[in-house]
Amino acid sequence: MKNILTAFAAILLLNSCVKDDDYATPPFEQYICSEEWTTNRTISEVIAEIGSSSLYTFPADGEEIVFEGYVISSDETGNFYKTISLQDSRENPTKGIQVELNKVSLFNNFPIGSKVRVKLNGINGGITNGVYKVGGTYQGGVGQLAEILVADHVKRACDDDTSLTPRVFQGITSVLNNNNVNTLVTLEGVQFVQAELGSTYSEPNQTTNRTLQDAEGNEIILRNSSFADFAGDLLPEGSGRITGVMSKYNSTWQFYIRDTSDVQFDQPRFDVGDGGGGGGDNDQEAANFLFNGADFENWANFLASLNQYGLTSGLAVQGIGTGRDGSNSFHFNGTTGDTNPYVFTVKASAATIPANATKITMWIKGSSNKSLSFNLDTAAGRVYYNVGELNSSNKTLTTSANNQYTGAINTNNEWRLVTLDITGMTLNTANDLLAMKAGSGTTYNLHIDNIKID
Template sequence: MNTISKLTIAGVLSLGLFTAQSCVQDDDYATPPIECNLPSPNISLADLVSKVTAGSIKLDANKAIAEDLIIQAYVISSDETGNFYKTISLQDKVENPTTGIQIEIDGSNLYNSYPLGAQVQINLKGLIVANDRGVMKIGSVDPQYTVGRIPSAVMSTYMVKTCEAIQTIKPKVVSSLTDALKPENLNTLVTIEGVQFSDPDGDKTYGVSGTTVNRVIVDKKGKETDLRNSGYATWYADVLPKKSGSITVVVSRYNSTYQVFIRDTNDVKFDQPRFDVGGGQNPGGGNNSEAANLLFKGSDFNVWADFLSSINSFGLVKDTYATSGVGVGRDNTNALLLKGTPKANDYVFTTIVNNTIPATPKKITFYVKGTSGKSLSLNVYKSDKKYVVYNVGDLSNSNVSLSPIDANQYTGKIDTKGEWVLVTLNIEGVDIQKTAGENIFALKVGKDEAYDLVIDNIKID
């Protein structure tokens, strides 16, 4: 009887110790910090981002949060395989999130403390919350950086894992890169269907040892983005799949250029046949991939000053219908906006040679979106300083390839149905101008009809 009593007491004490340990943070940082008796969050992640953007949160002298603000969110990234480095991406809901954010931590093996699907609570007082190169981040005060990394030794002071059970994050599912690469999807988990690697035969593997590389993925409409892969990821040497299918990514951005990350290769499910991009044409990618072959400096229109510096002495058309379209370009970057009714058959601009022109280029391409009562005419200058003419004519939501004609014309109407349309100028056999400072390309519009067009990424190949 005495023995039974002793065993019973020991069992109760053991159970009590287990229960206490399950909800008390251990001093070992590698042990997941778990808290049960937490204060209620007093601001949503969406409200936090909105107020930081508006500048309506009280800050201290170091520009850190000076209010007792607490948020809750879910972990959607992992550094277990090495593709995420000293950072965790968080979103506000298990499914159908409205907002994501990135937290910077000066530590490794963060997945041990903050595993995928964990709910975490963050006390923001004393931390920096700011937009850093296109992404909203949480971090520490560091004079060298907009957002510094929180030292791992004090991390549990700010962020703890709650007692909520690990959740299975349900990615938002979209059918194109255009739908994935949007501001509301930053630092959230998204599954993109109908994509493939652009050049699996040339790239061969996901990565290269010791460095981070881009592997371009493309959808059926020709939209491209960079998949960023670390050379320290455990799977960097795995062979790229050659088929198409779906990919689950954390959406990110570097300045104005979108990019995506996978946690590991289980996020890539390419089990369908490859598809022909753009119905047999390959319209190319977003601003990042276009930038390698710009016809002239600033022809992606991201930096308006670069574009203006590429125009000849006549300058931009004096009328006010040609302006910088901030945020209306491909990948939500900048573009050339034509909005108004020209009073003449205007040269909107004529640009000079100030970029490298290929020895034997075959095409000039650019993108158009919008409507106009008349069409566009393009002049491509030759080495003899004369030019050949290309008229766009009627343009709907299908890509077009144009050959030279005799004279500028503006007949035809444009209505791309809200889609980006690729216009290709066939310049094979054209002795294109290559002398620096000489005219190379001009865009013209017709008079007395309304234009509401966005033009982006003028490229030569």
């Protein structure tokens, strides 16, 4: 009888506590927090200690090594995964760092704006593809810290201030600074490139790059996970401001949003002028790939689009992560012999040619002491396009009488848009279509990407 009475009393107590069906997020005080550690390092000092090492292990013994930062990322919508980005101040930060944790739903313990302390003793730091990280180990670099160790090394401070003020940048160029990696920024006066309108944030089953541009034609990649809640949402067609976390992959700058509430494109689209660098005049980029594999993402598709001679051996490879959008490129990185070689020739049967097409476009970046030439086969016969000098400006080519390789290429590590004017031409639908040729006795180091027709 005593046990029955005890259970009945417990039920009465429970019912007296639940007054309604309001199960709102608990107040801050109910989050697990800790003031156990004392901060004795800044993020800048941690980065300086790591230096250029890809894997640096902090001393396990001795004094506690603790830094603190403010959470600017969130995995709540699925665009971040098992990572949090911390910056060193709620406003006007000077440095940021990435913390890799083998734990999901991190937003429950480390919501945006919360102060977090990290104890580094016995764990690792390193720089990976241009980004400073701390965590565990993976393939000789920094990986995710085991879930069982998270509570021993990462704690939320008992501070209920979650305010953050992103730094605002007009356009794109001024934000491209290593000190801005893993900090929260707002880009003003940007839009998605015309060619991507009508697309969703991400393609199914793959992380997808979308491209933001400013009025000068400068660009930055917006990375979107296919697991994000907003992956299937259409890109907004206007222009405006976007807030997110700066990142990079080697030399390619990248940008991540937490949710679509970070995107406020409520202004009309603007015309893109030639700002003189970084792929200006991007509004001139064509809408359709000329042939299967013309974005060089799938190397097998590209090779299957070539005629029976294939890719000339020793002249080119797939450039992994070196493409215009941070993905892949055609990397022409060989030395030619005594003759002017055909690097590759695309079959007409592999091409998709829209009616009344007026241009073929491609992006080129890199350097060589001789230039490139293209053969284009049409119903009226073969025509030739010679790139000539290619340096600080985009370039539109008209037909020439023959192949020529005069002029050097040096784009100063910027992408340049090369356009072949095909107005009024009827292109081949059988046999060969487009060939790329190079000058003899020359070492080439060029990246080519996104060969399109419009």
